[in-house]
Amino acid sequence: MHELSVCQSLLREVERAAAANGSRDVTRIVVAIGPLAGVDGALLARAFDVARGGTIAAHAALDIEALPVRVRCRICAAETQTPANRLLCGRCASWQVDLRSGAELLLKRVEMTVEADAAASAS
Amino acid sequence: MCDQCGCAATPDVVRIADHQGAVSMRPVSARSVEILTGILDANDRAAAHNRAHLGRHGILAVNLMSSPGSGKTSLLEQTIDAVDGRFRIAVIEGDLETENDARRIRAKGVPAVQITTGQTCHLDAQMVHDALHALNLDAIDVLLIENVGNLVCPASFDRGQHANVALLAVTEGDDKPAKYPTMFRGADLIMLSKIDLLDVLGDFSPAKAEAHVRALANPAEIMRTSARRPETLAPWIAWLETRLAHSRAAV
Structure with a gap:
């Protein structure tokens, strides 16, 4: 599965964020995934357990927020929540809709400890 | 303490x-720290680099995706024959193992680079970037990328293509778009392949397949093709020519 590849990309972004803040210890990572990103949250969590070994996030918790699929109708302008495989307007059932949310694969937040010296120089 | x-x-x-x-x-x-960046941003940047690089050469890059065995390589072989040198094709083949598909393409006199991904279930932008180094971009008009046969993973990674094509063989279920929405939502063109078997099988409904695609808010054109009936490929070749003209005009 590609969740391991996604995890390795995630850890590179986390390492970048930690370096930018002078941290050597990440405690929590928050990601947000929409159903249309094609990434399974449970598999991502298991892949994370494997991929984090030896990295700056070796002891970090991973929080995965599941985002809803929302579409905005081009016909009646309603914005409604839909299942991932039925992107029809919830009001008028048109398929001429634009996706407003549901395809995200986002790193939202990184929590870390920062040494006082580094905190002073990075801020 | x-x-x-x-x-x-x-x-x-x-x-x-x-x-x-x-x-x-x-x-x-x-x-x-609030981050709010895409987890695949590094891949997306590499894909944008590929797209820009291909764009400077006026090359149209098309990524083909489907289940294993739905006829991607056969489509490529017949496409090469049908185009008959009117534009120059190169192929990047993605498989877990073997050079078999690249050999089939090279036998048609077309340059082909095989990427063997090992255990990786998809092609990413870096793999395609490395493969581009093995091709002479000044001698290519259309680059066809045959992704690893898989309806799940390839849908999540941009590679720098200009268009995505998804094949759905009539030997599969007509509800595949509902089962694999990420793949079929992102397709710019959908081909119902092995269409010559439609009447033999009798249980695949092109109308239902189309309804499932539309339910993903995807207006993509749906073509009916068979690699065994070269005349069915004419709309696909015309589609490539139209897109190629756009790529050349944008240089």
Whole structure:
């Protein structure tokens, strides 16, 4: 599965964020995934357990927020929540809709400890 | 209190061992940083680089995706024959193992680079970037990328293509778009392949397949093709020519 590849990309972004803040210890990572990103949250969590070994996030918790699929109708302008495989307007059932949310694969937040010296120089 | 030696360290002090093994005590603070970047941003940047690089050469890059065995390589073989040199094709083949598909393409006199991904279930932008180095971009008009046969993973990674084509063989279920929405939502063109078998099988409904695609809010054109009936490929060749004209005009 590609969740391991996604995890390795995630850890590179986390390492970048930690370096930018002078941290050597990440405690929590928050990601947000929409159903249309094609990434399974449970598999991502298991892949994370494997991929984090030896990295700056070796002891970090991973929080995965599941985002809803929302579409905005081009016909009646309603914005409604839909299942991932039925992107029809919830009001008028048109398929001429634009996706407003549901395809995200986002790193939202990184929590870390920062040494006082580094905190002073990075801020 | 430190839980290892019982010293008087408080929770906001951490023990940090330097490379010589010496331990220092330094105050630390917790920091929470809002990031909001895409997890695949690095891949997306590499894909944008590929797209720009191909664009400078006026090359149209098309990524083909489907289940294994739905006829991607046969489509490529017949496409090469049908185009008959009117534009120059190169192919990047993605499979877990073997050079078999690249050999089939090279037998048609067309340059082909095989990427064997090992256990990786998809092609990413870096793999395609490396493969581009093995091709003479000044001698190519259309680059066809045959992704690893898989309806799940390839849908999540941009490679720098200009268009995605998804094949759905009539030997599969007509509800595949509902089962694999990420793949079929992102397709710019959908081909119902092995269409010559439609009447033999009798249980695949092109109308239902189309309804499932539309339910993904995807207006993509749906073509009916068979690699065994070269005349069915004419709309596909015309589609490539139209897109190629756009790529050339954008240089």
